[in-house]
Amino acid sequence: MSLRVEDLRVYYQTLEGEVKALDGVSFAIADGEIMGLAGESGCGKSTLAQSIVRLVPPMKLVGGVVELDGEKLPIDDFEAMNRHRMVGVSIVPQYAMSALNPTRKIGKLIKELLGARGISYRAKLPELENRLQLVGLPREVLDMYPIELSGGMKQRVVMVISTLLDPSLLIADEITSALDVSTQRAVAEMLVDFRDREIVKSMMVVTHDVSILYQIADSILIMYAGQPVESGPAEVITHAPRHPYTQLLVGSLPQVGVRYDEQPLSGIAGNPPGLIDPPSGCRFRPRCPFASERCESRPPLVEIGDGHSVACWKVMEEEDARV
Amino acid sequence: MLEFDSVTKEFRVGAFGRLTITAVDDVSFRIAPGEIVSLIGESGSGKSTIGRMILRLTPATKGTIRFDGVDVSTLGRKELKEYYRHVQGVFQDPFSSFNPVFKADRVFEMLRSQFYPDRSGSEWEDRVAKAVEDVGLNPVQVLNRYPHQLSGGQLQRMLLARALLLDLRLLVADEVISMLDASTRVGVLNLLAELRERGLSILFITHDLALGYYISDRTIILRRGSIVEMGDTRRVFQDPRHPYTQTLLASVPQMEWRWRDRPVSAAVPVDGDGTGDAEPVTVLEEVEPGHWVAVS
Numbered sequence: 001m002s003l004r005v006e007d008l009r010v011y012y013q014t015l016e017g018e019v020k021a022l023d024g025v026s027f028a029i030a031d032g033e034i035m036g037l038a039g040e041s042g043c044g045k046s047t048l049a050q051s052i053v054r055l056v057p058p059m060k061l062v063g064g065v066v067e068l069d070g071e072k073l074p075i076d077d078f079e080a081m082n083r084h085r086m087v088g089v090s091i092v093p094q095y096a097m098s099a100l101n102p103t104r105k106i107g108k109l110i111k112e113l114l115g116a117r118g119i120s121y122r123a124k125l126p127e128l129e130n131r132l133q134l135v136g137l138p139r140e141v142l143d144m145y146p147i148e149l150s151g152g153m154k155q156r157v158v159m160v161i162s163t164l165l166d167p168s169l170l171i172a173d174e175i176t177s178a179l180d181v182s183t184q185r186a187v188a189e190m191l192v193d194f195r196d197r198e199i200v201k202s203m204m205v206v207t208h209d210v211s212i213l214y215q216i217a218d219s220i221l222i223m224y225a226g227q228p229v230e231s232g233p234a235e236v237i238t239h240a241p242r243h244p245y246t247q248l249l250v251g252s253l254p255q256v257g258v259r260y261d262e263q264p265l266s267g268i269a270g271n272p273p274g275l276i277d278p279p280s281g282c283r284f285r286p287r288c289p290f291a292s293e294r295c296e297s298r299p300p301l302v303e304i305g306d307g308h309s310v311a312c313w314k315v316m317e318e319e320d321a322r323v
Numbered sequence: 324m325l326e327f328d329s330v331t332k333e334f335r336v337g338a339f340g341r342l343t344i345t346a347v348d349d350v351s352f353r354i355a356p357g358e359i360v361s362l363i364g365e366s367g368s369g370k371s372t373i374g375r376m377i378l379r380l381t382p383a384t385k386g387t388i389r390f391d392g393v394d395v396s397t398l399g400r401k402e403l404k405e406y407y408r409h410v411q412g413v414f415q416d417p418f419s420s421f422n423p424v425f426k427a428d429r430v431f432e433m434l435r436s437q438f439y440p441d442r443s444g445s446e447w448e449d450r451v452a453k454a455v456e457d458v459g460l461n462p463v464q465v466l467n468r469y470p471h472q473l474s475g476g477q478l479q480r481m482l483l484a485r486a487l488l489l490d491l492r493l494l495v496a497d498e499v500i501s502m503l504d505a506s507t508r509v510g511v512l513n514l515l516a517e518l519r520e521r522g523l524s525i526l527f528i529t530h531d532l533a534l535g536y537y538i539s540d541r542t543i544i545l546r547r548g549s550i551v552e553m554g555d556t557r558r559v560f561q562d563p564r565h566p567y568t569q570t571l572l573a574s575v576p577q578m579e580w581r582w583r584d585r586p587v588s589a590a591v592p593v594d595g596d597g598t599g600d601a602e603p604v605t606v607l608e609e610v611e612p613g614h615w616v617a618v619s
Binding site: 184264 | 365366474504505506507508509510512513516530531532533534536537538556557560570571572573574575576577578579581582583587
């Protein structure tokens with residue numbers, strides 16, 4: 001088991017109160033697995049990605065355990081985490097443009113990064129050139145400033161830097177969202193390539209776009225309002241989801257081949273709840289077409305099939321009726 | 324209704340404007356009444372520039388844009404105001420379209436002072452309430468509020484309501500749903516389709532092929548300022564003739580087939596269209612009625 005997250009709770013301290021961005025999140029990523037994490041904005045997916053690598057105020061760890069390869073990560077201790085960053089767990093942030101220091105040439109920037117860890121740049125250079133070639137970048141980018149690179153090139157440079165020390169887990173936070181369609185596919189397929197070449201052992205891909213996850217992920221975790229609602233193999237989540245939220249989310253996705261005049265889609269009525277004082281019980285209850293009284297208590301995430309778990313009372317009842 | 328006739332737009336860049344960039348290169352198309360035309364292209368393809376030229380936010384370098392047969396660039400102040408009664412734009416980021424210091428419904432008040440100074444207060448309020456309801460919002464929930472109190476989807480609908488208060492005939496919708504969440508974007512998309520049914524023409528500018536396929540009647544694929552393919556949406560998507568269109572369609576993440584089962588050719592540049600040389604000179608050829616493809 002590469003990553004294990006148990007009952008993670010991370011809140012944001014604000015003037016109005018605590019925003020419960022992650023409120024009891026548990027999941028695991030196996031060795032060699034690419035797990036996709038999807039949900040609407042404000043569901044806590046980026047908070048989850050951030051908190052495993054860089055948990056800084058106003059984020060606050062309230063409870064829970066994060067284990068990487070059997071070792072507990074001190075995620076709330078910024079200094080102690082330094083030992084694990086880049087080597088154990090690494091993140092490719094959403095805006096690659098702001099991740100690169102604009103006053104440094106790419107090569108110098110990498111040299112300084114390695115130097116901070118006591119690693120010789122010269123010794124790493126052959127491997128670095130190797131990796132650049134792997135993502136289709138010329139060696140010359142090392143002598144360029146970030147401003148000289150296009151968005152897709154920057155994104156790939158950041159990918160190479162993040163994975164240079166072969167981290168066990170790579171977290172990719174919305175890395176394809178700002179890219180063009182054709183670049184998007186190239187970058188997403190590089191993620192798979194990095195896993196296949198065992199440069200990284202496992203991966204967590206955070207995105208709002210479920211169709212990208214269908215393309216590259218082995219499993220998908222759907223979050224809603226700070227809690228996981230459904231997880232399972234990518235094929236099951238995209239084509240046979242059971243949680244009403246997942247069904248509505250997947251069903252509201254425009255696809256090439258779906259037209260308004262042939263098959264109009266419907267969105268999900270209402271808006272996600274505020275997380276300072278979220279609804280009790282199932283958090284999707286106010287928007288759920290199947291909500292009933294039993295939904296006033298929080299449904300547990302229960303495994304109903306091979307690696308397929310759902311947090312919904314209705315689904316549990318249907319399963320009980322089937323047995 | 325709208326005619327875009329051999330329009331070229333050049334920008335001067337660099338010190339003393341020594342370099343010129345051709346953002347839009349000899350583009351011609353028409354939009355008929357009650358038609359949704361989607362303009363699909365990647366960043367730097369000139370799609371937004373076309374929208375801005377129609378809205379007269381930037382002048383064309385060459386060529387003419389005609390609305391009802393009248394050259395838009397010749398409109399004087401008064402005629403321009405009349406033009407804006409019929410042609411309006413809505414853009415990507417709803418939060419930057421509103422002044423955060425004022426309440427969001429100020430956009431309606433400004434519209435009134437500009438276009439309908441003679442309307443009485445209560446009559447105007449009724450019209451605003453009706454327009455707000457027409458875009459699927461509850462007036463009680465959205466009027467009298469500040470922009471930060473409303474969601475992106477609500478603000479985007481407010482801007483559509485504002486446009487509807489005029490005698491709108493053509494809407495330039497530039498990436499209007501890119502910033503919205505999956506659950507709200509379909510609502511705004513369906514709203515645009517409903518407005519079309521009431522006779523509105525829409526130029527739907529997007530980089531997302533799935534959105535274009537969902538609502539548009541005709542599709543224009545743009546690359547580096549030139550049209551590479553244009554025609555009935557279903558034909559362009561089901562029988563793409565230009566290699567670039569084919570590449571785009573192969574790159575869209577779908578849930579019916581996986582990328583790994585259909586590799587793209589290595590010849591495809593991974594860096595989109597931001598870099599590289601200009602498109603070679605091409606002419607549009609009609610491969611079947613109404614379906615045009617660029618050939619060199």
